[in-house]
Amino acid sequence: MDLINGTILMSSALSLKINMKKKLTFILLLIFQMQTTQLLGQVHSQDIDKSIIQDTITLREVVVKNSRPISQLKDDGIVTTIKGSILENLGSARDVLGYLPGVTNMNGSVEVFGKGAPMIYINGRKMRDGNELDQIRSDKIKEIKVINNPGSRYDASVNAVIRIYTERDAGEGFSLDAKTATGFHDYWYGKENIYGNYRTNGLDVFGMLEYDRSKAKASSSNIQEAWTKSYYMTDIALNQKNNSRLYQGQLGFDYTTAEMQSFGLYYKYSRTPSTVMSSLNSSTFLNDSVLENSIMQQYYGNKNYEHLVDGYYSGNIEKWTLDATFDLLWKNTRNDRTTVEDNTINVDRDIATYDKSSGRMIAAEVHLSHHLFKGNINLGMEFVDSKRSDDFKNPQELLVSSNNDINETTTAFYAELLQNFGKVSTRLGLRYEYVNSRYYDNGSKEDEQSRNYGKFFPSLLVTVPFKVSALQLSYSRKYKRPLYSQLNSTVYYENRYFYESGNPYLQPSFIDAISLVFKYRWLIAIANYNHIKDRIISLSAPYSEDESIMLMKKVNSPSDANEWQVMLQAQPTVFGRNYFPSLSVGLMGQFYKLDYCDRIKKFNNPIPTIRFNNIIRLPNNYMLTSNLSWRGKGESENISLGQTWQIDLAATKTFGKHWEVRAVLNDVFNTSGNTDFSIYSDNSLFYTNRDINARLVEFSIRYKLNISKSKYKGKGAGNTEKLRL
Numbered sequence: 110m111d112l113i114n115g116t117i118l119m120s121s122a123l124s125l126k127i128n129m130k131k132k133l134t135f136i137l138l139l140i141f142q143m144q145t146t147q148l149l150g151q152v153h154s155q156d157i158d159k160s161i162i163q164d165t166i167t168l169r170e171v172v173v174k175n176s177r178p179i180s181q182l183k184d185d186g187i188v189t190t191i192k193g194s195i196l197e198n199l200g201s202a203r204d205v206l207g208y209l210p211g212v213t214n215m216n217g218s219v220e221v222f223g224k225g226a227p228m229i230y231i232n233g234r235k236m237r238d239g240n241e242l243d244q245i246r247s248d249k250i251k252e253i254k255v256i257n258n259p260g261s262r263y264d265a266s267v268n269a270v271i272r273i274y275t276e277r278d279a280g281e282g283f284s285l286d287a288k289t290a291t292g293f294h295d296y297w298y299g300k301e302n303i304y305g306n307y308r309t310n311g312l313d314v315f316g317m318l319e320y321d322r323s324k325a326k327a328s329s330s331n332i333q334e335a336w337t338k339s340y341y342m343t344d345i346a347l348n349q350k351n352n353s354r355l356y357q358g359q360l361g362f363d364y365t366t367a368e369m370q371s372f373g374l375y376y377k378y379s380r381t382p383s384t385v386m387s388s389l390n391s392s393t394f395l396n397d398s399v400l401e402n403s404i405m406q407q408y409y410g411n412k413n414y415e416h417l418v419d420g421y422y423s424g425n426i427e428k429w430t431l432d433a434t435f436d437l438l439w440k441n442t443r444n445d446r447t448t449v450e451d452n453t454i455n456v457d458r459d460i461a462t463y464d465k466s467s468g469r470m471i472a473a474e475v476h477l478s479h480h481l482f483k484g485n486i487n488l489g490m491e492f493v494d495s496k497r498s499d500d501f502k503n504p505q506e507l508l509v510s511s512n513n514d515i516n517e518t519t520t521a522f523y524a525e526l527l528q529n530f531g532k533v534s535t536r537l538g539l540r541y542e543y544v545n546s547r548y549y550d551n552g553s554k555e556d557e558q559s560r561n562y563g564k565f566f567p568s569l570l571v572t573v574p575f576k577v578s579a580l581q582l583s584y585s586r587k588y589k590r591p592l593y594s595q596l597n598s599t600v601y602y603e604n605r606y607f608y609e610s611g612n613p614y615l616q617p618s619f620i621d622a623i624s625l626v627f628k629y630r631w632l633i634a635i636a637n638y639n640h641i642k643d644r645i646i647s648l649s650a651p652y653s654e655d656e657s658i659m660l661m662k663k664v665n666s667p668s669d670a671n672e673w674q675v676m677l678q679a680q681p682t683v684f685g686r687n688y689f690p691s692l693s694v695g696l697m698g699q700f701y702k703l704d705y706c707d708r709i710k711k712f713n714n715p716i717p718t719i720r721f722n723n724i725i726r727l728p729n730n731y732m733l734t735s736n737l738s739w740r741g742k743g744e745s746e747n748i749s750l751g752q753t754w755q756i757d758l759a760a761t762k763t764f765g766k767h768w769e770v771r772a773v774l775n776d777v778f779n780t781s782g783n784t785d786f787s788i789y790s791d792n793s794l795f796y797t798n799r800d801i802n803a804r805l806v807e808f809s810i811r812y813k814l815n816i817s818k819s820k821y822k823g824k825g826a827g828n829t830e831k832l833r834l
Contacts, residue, residue, distance in 0.1 A: 223674030261538030292807030370424035716743030
């Protein structure tokens with residue numbers, strides 16, 4: 110193909126006068142070249158993933174361009190090539206993710222359509238801290254894979270996976286990547302991040318320091334209704350101010366031998382102190398008559414500490430590829446809350462609560478891969494042992510003090526077979542997980558809350574390519590285990606008429622998930638269907654004989670739910686390399702019902718979504734982005750959601766090889782923070798209208814010197830358990 114291109118260009122340059130016969134010859138050669146390009150693109154579509162490939166052939170005044178979409182269906186996901194495309198100039202990995210098929214980035218929160226927050230891997234290593242997405246430069250990313258329905262290789266509670274693959278520079282010596290950002294979001298805030306590493310021969314030593322300080326405020330209007338023996342209604346106006354900081358450091362090494370065996374280790378420390386001050390005015394009505402008015406001031410002081418040690422080994426043992434990793438995690442949290450309450454019918458009171466929690470986890474994973482028949486066989490195991498302790502005290506004894514411990518041991522094994530039959534690729538997997546959970550109340554084991562169970566989780570995926578399209582169908586069985594905080598029996602005092610608590614009797618919810626992905630040129634369609642048993646939802650009920658006080662806690666839904674999502678996304682490449690639009694339209698719905706006020710209420714109204722992103726590349730290394738996001742009214746679980754939308758703008762300018770300046774204006778019209786939702790329970794309704802300032806202006810400066818990303822290949826172990834802790 111390159112030889113034909115060279116021949117045509119050389120001939121057109123040398124020929125000043127061409128008669129009709131020669132013109133016809135050139136046109137035939139041109140058509141032959143384009144057909145060859147298309148044929149080779151189809152043959153190698155499973156092996157080659159370039160960015161927007163531009164083949165330009167000049168014949169006197171005639172210019173012909175041929176473009177290929179940047180996203181392809183390959184293996185078990187949608188692969189988007191970043192290197193060489195307009196996406197490589199966006200700034201950071203977080204900025205890039207919002208432009209991938211089926212992925213949204215709303216105010217820094219990354220989600221996969223219909224799947225929620227994904228598990229993210231960077232060069233095979235599990236991302237432990239979301240700030241890592243800001244540390245990875247977009248021009249160092251080769252490609253990103255989005256897996257809508259992960260197979261048996263992953264924890265059975267993982268609904269979506271994003272795998273980021275970056276370049277590995279071969280340069281040696283010292284490198285530095287420093288970024289300073291400041292902005293205004295209610296108040297001025299600042300961020301500082303410094304990443305450096307030193308590479309010599311096969312040794313790579315790296316370190317990171319990060320500091321972040323921010324302040325924000327929010328307000329909300331809340332209405333709480335309860336229909337018990339009498340009708341109670343509480344109208345609550347809430348105002349909050351919070352101040353948070355982040356101190357984080359990391360130090361580690363990686364070593365690769367001449368035989369391409371590699372191993373490494375790093376230690377990370379995080380400290381995140383924060384304070385919240387809130388004022389609350391409430392009026393309570395009994396059968397439409399005023400019962401009382403109250404004013405409440407609250408102060409929260411939170412301190413969080415985390416230590417993480419991560420190690421790995423990667424290499425080949427005879428014909429097997431081996432990846433092994435382990436994690437040690439310690440986490441401590443202290444939440445102190447002081448409440449001063451004045452009301453019209455009761456004695457004024459001060460309430461103090463002290464809540465301490467500590468967690469530790471030991472996890473290890475081993476993964477083996479070997480060529481078999483027309484593909485690979487993957488085998489692996491995972492071991493996780495974790496413990497969480499919660500100690501809650503209320504000196505005034507308005508709330509019951511508690512001391513709970515949860516110890517869990519999880520052992521998992523999986524086998525996965527990947528085979529190619531011509532152009533058709535398949536993945537068949539089976540995972541087994543055994544959980545041994547022990548619950549202790551004040552040191553005494555509670556058999557009813559302790560449980561052991563072992564489950565099999567099958568998965569199947571088939572990918573069928575056509576000429577300019579491809580179809581991928583997958584099934585997997587998954588489950589969602591309660592967070593440790595949801596299993597905690599501690600009752601928290603939110604206000605005089607509203608308490609919250611966990612539920613040690615919660616069971617995991619099980620999900621049968623089917624996913625269909627269809628790609629035609631630059632169009633991608635995604636459809637998901639989930640059947641959910643024992644779904645975990647929030648319900649409220651009277652706390653005690655005083656029916657005016659409501660307790661909200663997590664419970665397993667008495668009825669099954671069926672969820673569905675459909676999305677169509679267009680990423681046309683016909684506008685050249687300087688303009689990249691991306692338009693997606695989606696609909697998310699469910700078939701679900703629940704008892705509400707002595708009748709069956711259906712929550713079947715779907716939620717429509719629209720996302721329209723634009724990237725414009727200008728001369729002199731300027732880059733502009735404009736993104737529109739809209740979500741309409743609808744229902745999810747037992748919650749009715751209101752409409753929300755926002756527009757985000759950004760501009761980036763690079764100076765040479767070392768400097769980058771970026772300006773961001775998020776939520777231009779300050780619309781996304783003004784939304785509402787309602788939570789329905791058996792005999793109660795909780796309505797909230799939020800008013801949060803989501804608009805922010807941020808300026809950042811980045812300096813890069815001899816950048817070479819760390820070669821660390823650890824994948825992390827016990828990743829889902831870390832999130833639960």
